[in-house]
Amino acid sequence: MDKTQYKNVFVFVEQREGQIQGVALELLGKARELADNLGEKVYAILLGNNISDKAQSLIAMGADNVVLCQDAELEQYYTESYTQAICQIVEKYKPSILLIGATTIGRDLGPRVSARLSTGLTADCTRLEISEEKELLMTRPAFGGNLMATIICSDHRPQMSTVRPGVMKALAKDDSRKGEIENMDIVFNKDKFRVRIIENVKEKGNMVDIADAKILVSGGRGCGTEEGLKRLKDLASVLKAEVSASRAVVDSGLMGHERQVGQTGKTVRPDLYIACGISGAIQHMAGMEESGFILAINKDRYAPIMQTADLGIIGDAKKIIPALTERLKSIMK
Amino acid sequence: MKIIVCIKQVPDTTEVRLDPVTGTLIRDGVPSIINPDDKGGLELALSLKDLYGAHVTVITMGPTQADAVLREAYAMGADRAILLTDRKFAGADTLATSNALAGALKMLEYDLIITGRQAIDGDTAQVGPQIAEHLDLPQVSYLENLEYDGNKTFRIRKATEEGYQILEVDSPCLVTVLASANKARYMSVRGIIEAYDKDVEVWGFDNISVDESKLGLKGSPTKVKKAFTKGVKSNGEVFEVDTEEAVGIIISRLKEKFII
Numbered sequence: 001m002d003k004t005q006y007k008n009v010f011v012f013v014e015q016r017e018g019q020i021q022g023v024a025l026e027l028l029g030k031a032r033e034l035a036d037n038l039g040e041k042v043y044a045i046l047l048g049n050n051i052s053d054k055a056q057s058l059i060a061m062g063a064d065n066v067v068l069c070q071d072a073e074l075e076q077y078y079t080e081s082y083t084q085a086i087c088q089i090v091e092k093y094k095p096s097i098l099l100i101g102a103t104t105i106g107r108d109l110g111p112r113v114s115a116r117l118s119t120g121l122t123a124d125c126t127r128l129e130i131s132e133e134k135e136l137l138m139t140r141p142a143f144g145g146n147l148m149a150t151i152i153c154s155d156h157r158p159q160m161s162t163v164r165p166g167v168m169k170a171l172a173k174d175d176s177r178k179g180e181i182e183n184m185d186i187v188f189n190k191d192k193f194r195v196r197i198i199e200n201v202k203e204k205g206n207m208v209d210i211a212d213a214k215i216l217v218s219g220g221r222g223c224g225t226e227e228g229l230k231r232l233k234d235l236a237s238v239l240k241a242e243v244s245a246s247r248a249v250v251d252s253g254l255m256g257h258e259r260q261v262g263q264t265g266k267t268v269r270p271d272l273y274i275a276c277g278i279s280g281a282i283q284h285m286a287g288m289e290e291s292g293f294i295l296a297i298n299k300d301r302y303a304p305i306m307q308t309a310d311l312g313i314i315g316d317a318k319k320i321i322p323a324l325t326e327r328l329k330s331i332m333k
Numbered sequence: 334m335k336i337i338v339c340i341k342q343v344p345d346t347t348e349v350r351l352d353p354v355t356g357t358l359i360r361d362g363v364p365s366i367i368n369p370d371d372k373g374g375l376e377l378a379l380s381l382k383d384l385y386g387a388h389v390t391v392i393t394m395g396p397t398q399a400d401a402v403l404r405e406a407y408a409m410g411a412d413r414a415i416l417l418t419d420r421k422f423a424g425a426d427t428l429a430t431s432n433a434l435a436g437a438l439k440m441l442e443y444d445l446i447i448t449g450r451q452a453i454d455g456d457t458a459q460v461g462p463q464i465a466e467h468l469d470l471p472q473v474s475y476l477e478n479l480e481y482d483g484n485k486t487f488r489i490r491k492a493t494e495e496g497y498q499i500l501e502v503d504s505p506c507l508v509t510v511l512a513s514a515n516k517a518r519y520m521s522v523r524g525i526i527e528a529y530d531k532d533v534e535v536w537g538f539d540n541i542s543v544d545e546s547k548l549g550l551k552g553s554p555t556k557v558k559k560a561f562t563k564g565v566k567s568n569g570e571v572f573e574v575d576t577e578e579a580v581g582i583i584i585s586r587l588k589e590k591f592i593i
Binding site: 192297 | 344346349427428431456457458459460461462463465466467469471472473474475492496500501502503506553555557558561562569570574575576577579580582583584586590593
């Protein structure tokens with residue numbers, strides 16, 4: 001493979017029902033930084049149907065070029081139609097780097113594309129940098145977050161990586177940015193379309209996105225009762241915050257999975273993370289350690305969360321949370 | 334119906350701890366288990382066997398000790414077990430792993446291939462879809478439930494961020510299964526006893542026809558440049574005071590940081 005033929009940083013822009021997903025904008029922000037470092041361009045790949053009106057916004061979020069493919073076969077995500085589209089784009093444009101959001105769609109698409117292209121793919125990266133040799137350094141947690149590994153893909157292109165929502169930061173929208181929108185037609189091999197979508201079901205409980213919250217009040221095993229949850233919600237309402245939880249609380253059924261923070265839940269980086277009765281298993285910490293300020297309230301002085309917290313209070317959350325809520329009520333009026 | 338389940342032996346990462354002083358991984362005494370999503374996949378296969386009389390083959394790639402997860406699968410009710418092991422497979426990333434497994438699967442008959450969504454030691458969720466690509470099979474990932482029409486069509490409930498999708502696909506196909514899809518059965522006592530008398534077939538490089546350049550470390554496009562632990566962070570303040578004083582400290586710190 002002649003690596004010198006491959007350049008520019010490509011981002012797969014995920015849309016659902018025509019709505020651009022936040023993770024794609026976060027990736028454009030990261031791609032901008034990587035491309036500037038390499039002296040190359042950022043390309044956004046937008047697949048869908050009747051979505052040309054969305055292309056310009058991608059330029060405002062950091063793209064230099066948008067590759068726009070519109071086709072009825074691309075209206076909804078299907079593994080095969082999207083894989084064919086991405087592979088044809090790669091063949092034509094020869095990207096050096098291809099970034100994909102680690103959503104249920106991106107984690108289905110990424111490995112299929114990488115296998116078809118016989119290139120490497122690194123999942124759920126938490127850090128992406130360019131090395132002195134101009135290679136992409138992809139750092140990710142392994143071993144349930146216990147270990148970090150920096151991965152390279154030296155001899156194959158594109159260098160592919162998925163990144164979970166909430167890990168990278170989107171740029172501020174800049175409508176004065178200029179860029180080009182290029183239309184491309186995909187030639188489909190429809191014999192390979194063998195999966196049929198019968199129904200898409202949205203469940204109401206899943207609509208809150210804790211990754212968007214500025215302040216999170218999060219409960220662990222130590223708050224895992226109906227009353228404990230009520231206390232967290234009271235505090236959250238005073239702070240205009242959302243409530244979230246550790247895996248133990250979600251498994252007990254008190255809170256939905258969409259509010260779970262951690263390795264198997266969501267990655268969050270609020271300005272303030274209040275960990276109540278959370279011991280801080282590594283799997284949990286992997287999902288919140290980038291928070292601006294971490295306040296931990298826990299009875300156990302040796303709980304691992306105390307090492308990560310900016311402020312640790314050893315005590316009973318049952319007493320401290322209501323007292324804090326009352327005091328905040330009086331000063332935030 | 335012929336079903337093949339790909340399983341992996343993994344360290345129980347929930348039992349892994351960091352040394353609080355050095356920040357290094359303590360691996361000693363960490364038990365090895367069947368990867369939880371794979372166990373969910375095995376249960377799915379066995380429930381289809383209960384309903385439709387399917388033949389269930391389990392396959393794992395790993396060192397010879399990985400034999401243990403195949404014995405466990407036998408004890409749960411699997412019919413045939415294959416251990417794919419060879420020095421030439423060592424050091425494989427997900428793509429090279431999928432090449433080896435797909436090579437083995439090509440030697441077998443199947444209507445349905447089941448893998449777990451992801452393994453808890455790597456969390457990549459890549460090997461299942463990569464196998465599907467090598468075998469030119471349609472894939473459905475994040476499976477929560479599967480219904481079979483008794484003929485050739487599967488109706489699958491796939492988990493999504495917003496809820497779920499209902500998909501239909503005909504056999505042969507590959508699905509990746511969530512541990513939460515079902516509750517895995519226990520091994521039966523008789524199954525455990527019999528599991529030790531059953532044959533585990535051991536396959537190596539010579540049993541599959543895959544080019545050596547696609548296997549193991551050599552066949553891996555990605556390489557680990559370095560591995561490290563995040564170490565111990567300790568620049569925060571910790572207080573053990575009464576409730577009143579604690580609240581005062583919290584308020585003053587949040588004000589200093591302009592959070593409130």
